[in-house]
Amino acid sequence: xxxxxLISINLSVNNPEISYTLAMQAKLEYDMAMVNLxxxxxxxxxxxxxxxxxxxxxxxxxxxxxxxxxxxxxxEMQHILSDEINRLLTQFCDDLEVKNLI
Numbered sequence: 518x519x520x521x522x523l524i525s526i527n528l529s530v531n532n533p534e535i536s537y538t539l540a541m542q543a544k545l546e547y548d549m550a551m552v553n554l555x556x557x558x559x560x561x562x563x564x565x566x567x568x569x570x571x572x573x574x575x576x577x578x579x580x581x582x583x584x585x586x587x588x589x590x591x592x593e594m595q596h597i598l599s600d601e602i603n604r605l606l607t608q609f610c611d612d613l614e615v616k617n618l619i
Contacts, residue, residue, distance in 0.1 A: 563618045566616070566618060567613055570609060570612055578602070582597065582598060582601050586598075
């Protein structure tokens with residue numbers, strides 16, 4: 518008996534594997550038509566750009582804040598640093614919106 522006669526593939530719609538594959542293909546086509554999908558490279562580029570923006574802002578924080586900390590108490594320094602970090606993060610979020618990264 519030939520090996521090929523032992524293999525039986527059911528390509529009918531009653532085959533759950535084929536039905537699932539057809540359903541997933543239909544969903545993919547629908548999502549593409551409804552613009553529910555994004556290009557992975559675009560997401561990676563946006564994530565890199567956003568992280569780079571935040572990195573640059575954080576790197577500038579000590580230089581911008583140091584003059585305001587001279588002669589302050591620990592509590593005053595904490596408030597100044599907290600306010601500066603909040604300002605920086607708010608500005609970062611605003612920049613993300615302007616560049617359509619969120």
